[in-house]
Amino acid sequence: MGANSVSSSEPETLYIQHFNEESRPLAFYLQKMGGYAAAKKAFAMTPDSIIEEVKKANLRGRGGAGFPTGMKWSFIPKQSPKPKYLVCNADESEPGTFKDRDIMRYTPHVLIEGMIIGAYAFGANNGYIYIRGEYVREAKLLNEAIDEAYKAGYLGKNILGSGFNFDLTVHRGAGAYICGEETGLLNSLEGKRGEPRVKPPFPAISGAFGGPTAVNNVETLAAVPHIINRGGEWFSKLGKIEKSGGTRLFCVSGHVKKPGLYEFNAGSVTLRELIYDHCHGILGDKKLKAVIPGGSSAPVLTADEIDVVLDIEPLMKIGSMLGSCGIMVVSEDTCVVQLLARITKFYAHESCGQCTPCREGCKWMEDVIERIEHGHGREQDLALLLDIADNINGKTLCALGDAAAGPVMSFVKKFRADFEAHIRGGKCPNA
Amino acid sequence: MPKCIIDGREAEFAPGQNLIEVAKTVGVEIPYFCYHPGLSVVAQCRMCTVEIEKMPKLQTACSTAATEGMVVKTRSARAIQNQKSVMEFLLINHPLDCPICDKAGECDLQDESFAYGSPYSRYTEERRTYLDLDMGPVIKKNMNRCIHCTRCIRFGTEVAGIHEMVAVQRGNNTEITTIDGRPLETDYAGNYADVCPTGSLTLKDFRFKKRAWFLKKTSTVCEGCAKGCNMELHQDGNVIYRSLPRENMEINKYWLCDEGRFNFHYVHDQRRVLNPAIASASGLQMTDWKAGIAAAKAALAGRKVAILAGSDLTLEEAKLLLEVAPKQFGGAPVFHFGTPGIKTVLDDAPADKILKRKSKTSNLNGVEKLGIKPYAGLPAGIDAVLVVRGGRAQLPTDLDQAKSLVGIGVFNQPQVAKFAAVLPGASFAEKDGTIVNYEGREQKIKRAINPIGKSKLLPEILMMWVNQ
Numbered sequence: 059m060g061a062n063s064v065s066s067s068e069p070e071t072l073y074i075q076h077f078n079e080e081s082r083p084l085a086f087y088l089q090k091m092g093g094y095a096a097a098k099k100a101f102a103m104t105p106d107s108i109i110e111e112v113k114k115a116n117l118r119g120r121g122g123a124g125f126p127t128g129m130k131w132s133f134i135p136k137q138s139p140k141p142k143y144l145v146c147n148a149d150e151s152e153p154g155t156f157k158d159r160d161i162m163r164y165t166p167h168v169l170i171e172g173m174i175i176g177a178y179a180f181g182a183n184n185g186y187i188y189i190r191g192e193y194v195r196e197a198k199l200l201n202e203a204i205d206e207a208y209k210a211g212y213l214g215k216n217i218l219g220s221g222f223n224f225d226l227t228v229h230r231g232a233g234a235y236i237c238g239e240e241t242g243l244l245n246s247l248e249g250k251r252g253e254p255r256v257k258p259p260f261p262a263i264s265g266a267f268g269g270p271t272a273v274n275n276v277e278t279l280a281a282v283p284h285i286i287n288r289g290g291e292w293f294s295k296l297g298k299i300e301k302s303g304g305t306r307l308f309c310v311s312g313h314v315k316k317p318g319l320y321e322f323n324a325g326s327v328t329l330r331e332l333i334y335d336h337c338h339g340i341l342g343d344k345k346l347k348a349v350i351p352g353g354s355s356a357p358v359l360t361a362d363e364i365d366v367v368l369d370i371e372p373l374m375k376i377g378s379m380l381g382s383c384g385i386m387v388v389s390e391d392t393c394v395v396q397l398l399a400r401i402t403k404f405y406a407h408e409s410c411g412q413c414t415p416c417r418e419g420c421k422w423m424e425d426v427i428e429r430i431e432h433g434h435g436r437e438q439d440l441a442l443l444l445d446i447a448d449n450i451n452g453k454t455l456c457a458l459g460d461a462a463a464g465p466v467m468s469f470v471k472k473f474r475a476d477f478e479a480h481i482r483g484g485k486c487p488n489a
Numbered sequence: 490m491p492k493c494i495i496d497g498r499e500a501e502f503a504p505g506q507n508l509i510e511v512a513k514t515v516g517v518e519i520p521y522f523c524y525h526p527g528l529s530v531v532a533q534c535r536m537c538t539v540e541i542e543k544m545p546k547l548q549t550a551c552s553t554a555a556t557e558g559m560v561v562k563t564r565s566a567r568a569i570q571n572q573k574s575v576m577e578f579l580l581i582n583h584p585l586d587c588p589i590c591d592k593a594g595e596c597d598l599q600d601e602s603f604a605y606g607s608p609y610s611r612y613t614e615e616r617r618t619y620l621d622l623d624m625g626p627v628i629k630k631n632m633n634r635c636i637h638c639t640r641c642i643r644f645g646t647e648v649a650g651i652h653e654m655v656a657v658q659r660g661n662n663t664e665i666t667t668i669d670g671r672p673l674e675t676d677y678a679g680n681y682a683d684v685c686p687t688g689s690l691t692l693k694d695f696r697f698k699k700r701a702w703f704l705k706k707t708s709t710v711c712e713g714c715a716k717g718c719n720m721e722l723h724q725d726g727n728v729i730y731r732s733l734p735r736e737n738m739e740i741n742k743y744w745l746c747d748e749g750r751f752n753f754h755y756v757h758d759q760r761r762v763l764n765p766a767i768a769s770a771s772g773l774q775m776t777d778w779k780a781g782i783a784a785a786k787a788a789l790a791g792r793k794v795a796i797l798a799g800s801d802l803t804l805e806e807a808k809l810l811l812e813v814a815p816k817q818f819g820g821a822p823v824f825h826f827g828t829p830g831i832k833t834v835l836d837d838a839p840a841d842k843i844l845k846r847k848s849k850t851s852n853l854n855g856v857e858k859l860g861i862k863p864y865a866g867l868p869a870g871i872d873a874v875l876v877v878r879g880g881r882a883q884l885p886t887d888l889d890q891a892k893s894l895v896g897i898g899v900f901n902q903p904q905v906a907k908f909a910a911v912l913p914g915a916s917f918a919e920k921d922g923t924i925v926n927y928e929g930r931e932q933k934i935k936r937a938i939n940p941i942g943k944s945k946l947l948p949e950i951l952m953m954w955v956n957q
Binding site for chain 1: 530531532533534536538547549552571574575577578579614617636658659661662663
C-alpha cells in the first residue's frame with residue numbers, strides 16, 4: 059500500500075510523488091521541493107491576504123466535513139485576550155482512512171510549513187499536532203522534523219526574521235475515535251476526558267484552553283504551502299468540479315486487486331473508474347457487492363451506484379458522503395450483515411457515553427444486529443433497527459451518532475434481502 | 490425587553506436566558522435531566538430538544554439562548570418523537586425498580602417517563618448492570634439506576650470545589666463513580682442525592698425510612714450556623730425524616746451542607762430530656778411539670794442568678810427573657826452563649842468557601858441586636874445559673890462553678906447531669922420564630938412538628954413559672 063500507487067495518468071501530484079523515505083529530511087525538502095519558500099512568501103504578505111488566497115483556492119477541509127478552510131480561519135477573532143491556537147487534527151480515526159499517516163511519515167515538513175503559514179494567517183503563536191496514539195512511528199518522525207525545523211529557525215522565536223513566533227508540539231492521543239471530533243480532541247489535548255463539547259461556542263471563539271482555535275486536518279494544512287507558492291487560483295483550477303479545489307487523496311481498501319493511496323484532481327474521477335481502472339477491479343474478478351465511499355461512517359453504496367463522481371456534492375446527492383475518502387470495497391462473497399455488525403460494534407465501542415441516544419442506541423443496535431447475524435433475529439427487528447437509527451441520527455451532541463446511524467440505515471435499506479435471509483433462515487445464507 | 494414565541498405564547502426574556510427558563514415564565518414545561526440551573530450546561534441528556542423555526546435540526550433548549558423573534562415549538566411532532574425516543578433510550582437499561590427505590594414519588598426519571606414516555610418497551614436484550622460501590626457514610630450509590638446526566642460530577646467540581654465524582658470507562662459502559670472508588674470527602678455530599686434525577690444517589694440517612702409521598706413539608710430555615718440557609722423539613726406522624734435545601738438565590742442558592750442537613754437528628758435523639766426532670770440521689774428523675782417548676786424555683790430561690798441565653802433562641806424568645814428577667818429573676822443579668830471562641834458577630838466569618846459560617850448558632854446577630862452581652866465567665870457574686878437554649882448552642886464549660894443550675898430548653902441527659910432541674914423546651918423544628926443571619930437578614934423559622942414528649946414552648950413554660 060501507499061507510496062508506489064502514483065497514478066500514471068496525472069503528470070503531477072501534490073502529495074503522492076514525494077511519498078518515499080528520501081523526501082523526509084529537511085535538506086531534501088529545501089533542495090528538491092522548494093521547502094519553506096511558501097513560508098517566506100507568506101511573511102511578506104498580510105495575514106488577511108493569506109486567508110483571501112486560501113479562500114480563493116477553494117480548499118475544503120479534508121478531515122471529513124469539507125468545511126472551507128479559508129472561511130474557518132476568517133472566523134477567528136482578530137483581537138483576543140486569550141492566546142489563539144492552531145491545532146492539527148492528525149487523529150485519522152475514521153476506519154478505512156490512511157492518508158494523513160503517509161503525509162506525516164514522508165513529508166512532515168510540508169505539514170509543518172502549512173501550520174506555520176496558517177498560524178501566521180490568523181495570529182496563533184502555539185500549535186499542536188494531535189496525533190493518534192497508534193501512530194508511534196509517525197509521532198517520532200514528526201518530532202524529529204520539528205527538531206530540524208527549530209534548529210534551522212523555521213520554528214520558535216522570530217521565524218526567518220519576520221518577527222513571528224510559533225511553537226509547535228506533538229501531542230499523542232490515547233486511542234479513542236471520538237478524539238478525532240474536534241472538540242473531543244481539544245478536551246483530550248487539555249488533559250480531560252475525550253468528550254465532545256456543546257457547540258456553540260465553536261472552537262473559533264473558544265477552543266483549546268478557552269482561546270480561539272482552528273482545528274485543521276493534516277491533508278488540509280499540507281495543501282497550504284502549495285496554495286501560497288502557486289496561488290489560490292491555480293489550486294482552485296486543479297479541482298474539476300465546482301467548489302472543490304486541489305487534489306484529493308483516496309484511501310482504497312478491501313476487495314480490489316490494487317488497494318492503496320491514490321491522488322486525483324478533485325472531482326476528476328468516478329468511483330467506477332477508481333475501482334475498475336485504477337485499482338484493477340475486484341479481487342478474483344468477483345462481482346462488486348457494496349462500496350463504503352468515505353470511511354466506515356459513510357452510508358453504503360450498492361454496485362449500481364458507483365457511477366458517481368468522487369466529490370462532496372455528488373455523493374451527498376445520492377445520500378452518502380465523501381467523508382475522509384476512505385473507500386472500502388466489498389465483493390459479493392462478503393456477508394453484509396456481518397460487516398454491519400462489525401461497523402456498529404466499532405461505533406458502540408467508541409461512543410464516548412455522554413449523550414443519551416448515542417450511548418444507549420449504538421449498543422442496542424449492535425446487540426440487535428449481532429442477534430440477526432447469529433440467526434436469532436425477528437421479523438420486527440429491521441423496523442426496530444431503522445427506528446433506533448432514526449432516533450439517533452441528527453439528535454446527538456456530536457456527529458458520532460450520525461456516523462453510527464448512517465451505516466445501519468443504508469445497509470438495512472439497501473441490503474434488506476440479506477438481513478431477511480438471516481432472520482428467516484436462522485443463519486447466514488452464505489455460510 | 491426582547492420577546493420570543495414559545496408554543497404560541499409570547500415570552501419576554503433577559504438576554505442570555507436559555508429556553509428552558511424562558512419557557513417556565515409562560516407556563517410551558519420543557520422536560521430535562523442533565524440541566525440544572527445551578528450547574529454548567531452540557532446538553533447531554535437530549536431530553537429538552539425543541540423545534541425552532543428556521544433551524545433544520547432539533548435544538549437542546551438548555552444550551553440555546555432565546556433571541557428576539559425566535560419561534561419555538563416544544564410540542565411539535567418531531568419534538569414529541571424525540572422526547573419519546575430519549576425516554577426509551579434512558580429506560581432500556583434502567584432496572585425499573587421504582588417499588589423498592591427511595592426516589593420513587595419525587596424522581597425526575599419517573600415523572601418524565603410518565604409524562605413523555607411510552608408504557609411499553611421494545612427492548613429484549615440483557616440490561617446493563619454494574620457492581621456496587623460504597624461511597625462513604627452519606628450517599629448510597631446504585632449505578633444501575635444512573636442515566637449518566639453528570640449533574641453529580643458537575644456539582645462536585647463547580648459547587649463543592651472537589652473533583653471526586655468522575656466518569657470512567659466510556660460509551661455504554663460509562664460508570665459514574667468516585668476517583669479510584671474512594672469514599673466521598675466533601676461535607677456537602679448530601680447535595681449529590683438532591684441533584685441526582687434518579688435513585689442512583691440516595692441518602693443513606695433516609696434510605697428505606699419513608700415513602701416520599703407521605704412526607705409533609707415545612708419551609709423553614711437551617712439553624713446550623715449563622716448563614717441562615719433556607720430548607721424544608723419533611724415529617725410524617727410528628728417525626729422528621731429529612732431536611733432538604735430550599736432555593737434562595739441570595740443565601741444558599743440550591744445547596745445545603747451536611748452539618749445543616751443532618752442537624753435535625755438531635756430533635757429525636759434518644760437521650761433528649763423530654764420530661765421535666767429534677768436532681769435526686771440517683772441522678773435526674775423524671776417528674777411532672779408542677780413538680781419540675783417547683784424544683785427549679787427552689788433551686789434558684791435566695792441565690793444571685795444569671796441567665797444564659799443560647800444564641801440559638803429566636804428573637805421572640807430572647808426578648809421574652811429580657812422582659813421577665815427583672816421581675817421574676819430579681820433583675821438577673823442576661824448573657825448569650827453559642828459557639829466557643831465566637832463571642833460576637835465580629836468573630837464570625839465564613840468557615841469555608843461555600844456556605845458554612847464559624848458561628849454554629851443561627852441567631853447570634855439577633856441576640857446581639859437585642860443588647861444581650863456575650864457570656865465571659867461567671868460574674869463575681871453569681872452563684873446560680875438559669876440556662877435557656879434551643880438544641881444548638883454549646884454549653885459553656887465553666888458552669889460547674891455555680892452552686893445551682895437550672896435548664897430550660899433542649900438538652901440531652903449527659904449535658905444536664907449536674908443540673909438541679911430541667912424543663913424541656915422546643916427545638917427549631919417545633920416552634921415558630923424569627924432569626925437574624927450574619928448579614929442582618931431576618932428570616933422566619935416554622936414549626937414542622939408539635940413539641941415532642943412533654944416539652945413545651947418557652948412562653949408557655951414562663952407563663953407556668955409566673956403563675957405557679
